[in-house]
Amino acid sequence: MRLLILLLTLATATWPAENLRVMTFNVRCAAAGDGDNRWEARRDILVRTIRLKQPDLIGTQELLKEQGRYIVQQAPEYAWFGLSRRGNHEDEHMGVFYRKTRLTPVESGNFWLSQTPDVPGSSSWGMSLPRMVTWARFKTSKDSQFVFYNTHFPHRGQDHQARLECARLIASRAAALGKDVPFLLTGDFNTPAGGDVQAVFTATLTDAWTATGKRSGPEGTFHGFRGVPRDGRIDWILYRGPWKSLEAETVTYNEEGRYPSDHFPVFTVLKLGAR
Numbered sequence: 258m259r260l261l262i263l264l265l266t267l268a269t270a271t272w273p274a275e276n277l278r279v280m281t282f283n284v285r286c287a288a289a290g291d292g293d294n295r296w297e298a299r300r301d302i303l304v305r306t307i308r309l310k311q312p313d314l315i316g317t318q319e320l321l322k323e324q325g326r327y328i329v330q331q332a333p334e335y336a337w338f339g340l341s342r343r344g345n346h347e348d349e350h351m352g353v354f355y356r357k358t359r360l361t362p363v364e365s366g367n368f369w370l371s372q373t374p375d376v377p378g379s380s381s382w383g384m385s386l387p388r389m390v391t392w393a394r395f396k397t398s399k400d401s402q403f404v405f406y407n408t409h410f411p412h413r414g415q416d417h418q419a420r421l422e423c424a425r426l427i428a429s430r431a432a433a434l435g436k437d438v439p440f441l442l443t444g445d446f447n448t449p450a451g452g453d454v455q456a457v458f459t460a461t462l463t464d465a466w467t468a469t470g471k472r473s474g475p476e477g478t479f480h481g482f483r484g485v486p487r488d489g490r491i492d493w494i495l496y497r498g499p500w501k502s503l504e505a506e507t508v509t510y511n512e513e514g515r516y517p518s519d520h521f522p523v524f525t526v527l528k529l530g531a532r
Contacts, residue, residue: 274530280312281443282522303517316407316443320352344377351391365393370423382419403439424457439498449489462495465525474507
């Protein structure tokens, strides 16, 4: 009953006009084998990348606990939460960062992309690793509310069917919230936008990159620390609600050829309360 009341409140809320700055960012885990691109060599560039765009909300992928701790130490205007894909803090997180003056998490949690989504660390459909969603219901500083999901899909070429199953599970859960509940999804989907995996979402959600008339940066988002992306936009920001995408950017910030990650972060400004 409490959840039903919360969802009805979200669906019937009167939305004040305000902007929400959103980023999805695969930060690349702190891997010793990355050599010149190891975490210690790029972590301050990553923090400066975040501060350059000043997002209110960031969905990260591959985040280790030590990385999350460092980011909020250097940028204390943010807080973060999340569990690792193993259900603890000993592996990669789908860490969610939010600007404390702009957003308040009212409730939050996690579920796994499997046939037993409420079992921490569970995995299905032949995936090599557990995959998951970290989510929250946020309240803005103007008392608007929305539901946010952040995820990272399986990465191997043979995981196409698994990616479809992951998308269907998320879409089902988003639908269960009610079509009038404002909803935002970020992630590294490990498949190019425009294919059948994204189509599972775009039946009901809008892709911020394609919806805006103001785009900057390359279409591709994975570049392997080289700065030249592969074909295909695999990092997406999708939404549903009384919102409008004002601008979208693939952020290519670097310092003398040193990049904050092997992915470019994707950034958008959403106008909340727009129809």
